[in-house]
Structures are given as C-alpha cells and as structure tokens.
C-alpha cells in the first residue's frame with residue numbers, strides 16, 4: 001500500500017544484496033524503519049521479535065528464510081535444519097508450517113544445484129499469491145459491505161469493527177480483513193471502522209495507521225468498547241482476520257476476538273472472518289482443543305510501549321510491582337459464532353461441509369491428526 005506516495009509491500013527481496021528487506025513493525029506507527037534480514041538466525045529472530053508479524057506475512061518470511069538457507073547450503077540436512085529453526089519461532093499461525101512444508105516439498109526432489117534459484121522463485125510465488133488472495137478476499141467482502149450499504153439511507157456509512165491488525169502489514173499487501181474496507185472505500189461506499197487497540201501489543205495502532213494513510217475514516221477504541229457500541233446499534237458488521245482456522249471453521253485469532261464474537265451474537269451483528277486458504281489447518285477439527293496458543297512475555301502486559309513527548313519510543317509500567325501477568329496471545333472463536341468466512345474463492349458458512357465444498361482440492365490433502 002502507499003505511504004507518502006510510495007508503494008510498499010511489507011517485505012521485498014533486494015536482488016543486489018541478496019537479502020530480504022522488511023518494515024520493522026516494532027516501531028510503528030511512530031517510526032517507519034526498513035531493515036535487512038540477512039542470516040537464518042536473523043530470519044528466526046525477526047519472526048520471534050515480531051519485527052514481522054501476522055499469519056500470512058510470517059509464512060512469506062519463512063519462505064524467504066528457506067530461500068536464504070538454500071543459498072548458504074542446499075543440502076537436505078541444512079534444509080531440514082532451516083525448516084526446524086523457522087518452524088520453532090511462533091506456534092499458532094499455521095501459515096508458517098504451510099509455507100515451510102510447501103518449500104520443502106518442492107525443493108526436496110530437486111538436485112542441490114537447482115535449489116537456490118527454485119527456492120527464491122517459490123518465495124516470490126508465495127508472496128505474490130498472498131497479494132492475489134487478499135485482493136480476491138477484498139472483492140468478496142466488498143459484496144457484503146455493498147449489501148449493508150444498500151439497506152442504509154444514502155450517504156450513511158457502513159460501520160465496521162475490526163480487532164488486531166489483519167491489514168497489509170500482516171500480509172504481503174492489502175491485508176485480509178482490511179482488503180474489503182479498502183475496496184469499499186475506493187468504490188465510494190462510505191465506511192467507518194472501529195479499530196480495537198488490541199492490548200497488549202496494540203496492533204490496532206497499526207490498523208489505524210494503515211487506514212489513516214489510505215484516507216479511510218476510523219476511530220481507535222479500547223478493546224472493551226466493542227460490546228457497548230454493538231448494544232447501541234453502532235456496528236453493522238465485524239470483520240477480523242485469523243491465524244489458524246480449523247476444518248470445521250473454528251477461528252483462532254488475536255486474544256479478545258472471541259469476546260467480540262460473543263457480543264456480536266448477543267446483538268445480532270454479523271461476524272465475518274477474512275480467511276485466506278493457507279490459514280486453514282485441515283488437520284484440526286476442534287480449535288479449542290487442537291490449536292496451540294502462544295504464551296508471550298508478561299512484560300507486554302505489565303508495560304506499554306508508546307511515543308514519548310520528545311518523540312522517542314519508550315515503555316511505561318502499568319501493573320504494580322510484584323503482580324504476576326499472564327499473556328495468552330490468541331483465542332478461539334467456535335464456528336457457531338461465525339456468520340461467514342470470506343475466502344479468496346467466495347464467502348461460505350463456518351461449517352466443515354461448506355469449507356470442504358469451497359476447497360475440495362485442499363481439504364483432502366491432509367488427514368486429521
């Protein structure tokens with residue numbers, strides 16, 4: 001997407017230097033820093049430290065990590081070591097394993113001499129495919145927003161609510177949950193987005209920054225405001241992203257998503273999930289029992305990061321000294337609370353039958369663990 005007139009993807013390969021370049025997201029929205037990632041250790045660290053984050057972007061980064069690994073040593077044993085090192089970085093988003101498996105399955109049958117070029121080509125393909133998927137999600141979600149707009153008095157905005165950042169920064173470009181928003185805005189449909197701040201890491205600030213850069217009207221709210229807004233008829237539709245969705249349509253996403261889904265159900269607000277197919281885990285049915293939930297550093301809860309008056313970025317402690325803090329990073333919204341899944345192929349119900357019918361080619365590939 002465009003920042004100050006320049007088009008950026010969230011990552012790109014620098015052919016001259018043979019390194020990956022990323023936007024270091026730890027400093028956004030206050031500071032826009034580009035960084036080179038040049039060693040396998042640094043690829044893993046970039047994912048662990050959330051310099052890159054968001055399920056599709058983690059997957060694309062891992063694919064470039066495999067490409068770099070092949071440049072260093074294209075042997076089977078090094079390929080497996082790279083797979084392990086990258087797969088260990090974060091446990092919840094399934095796109096990571098999806099991308100790593102795709103790379104390994106494609107590279108393994110090739111002679112070592114061919115692996116270097118093939119791995120980079122595949123990483124580019126995975127990145128480009130992500131952009132295409134997100135554009136299609138945008139078009140399919142736009143149809144839903146259009147329907148809501150058609151029922152409203154002319155000029156009245158469709159009021160959307162989103163949680164976390166499922167925007168272009170979380171993908172290679174366009175985002176998943178935000179793609180329909182950009183499409184609607186660009187099509188001249190008035191929209192307004194309620195953006196949950198998404199404690200503890202406040203990824204909502206990334207979403208607000210993205211939307212603001214694109215001129216999309218939005219309001220940044222505390223996480224607990226959503227239920228109140230829904231009770232007062234101020235939300236027409238919720239659209240969130242997902243880090244892993246099971247074959248029956250249970251949706252794992254950033255912590256707090258489940259509570260939004262409960263509030264949406266209680267208030268008759270449609271709750272949609274933007275779901276690219278690489279985020280479906282066909283090996284898991286019950287998301288609550290089957291998806292590992294990342295437990296992150298308690299410091300993210302006890303402290304908040306922000307821009308200080310002098311423009312530097314700092315941390316302030318919010319919890320009392322000595323109080324233990326817990327930090328589960330994701331939760332699971334059961335499929336019964338999901339109105340629909342906006343995929344690249346169309347919108348479907350969150351049921352095993354509907355997902356299998358939408359992706360007959362993918363759903364048979366892996367057996368249930």
Ligand code: MRU
Pocket residue numbers: 053054055056093163164165166167170171175176177203240241242243253254329
């Ligand atoms: O911990 P993060 O910032 O990587 O979590 C990101 C999310 O939960 C997103 O909503 C999800 O990955 C979907 S991104 C298109």
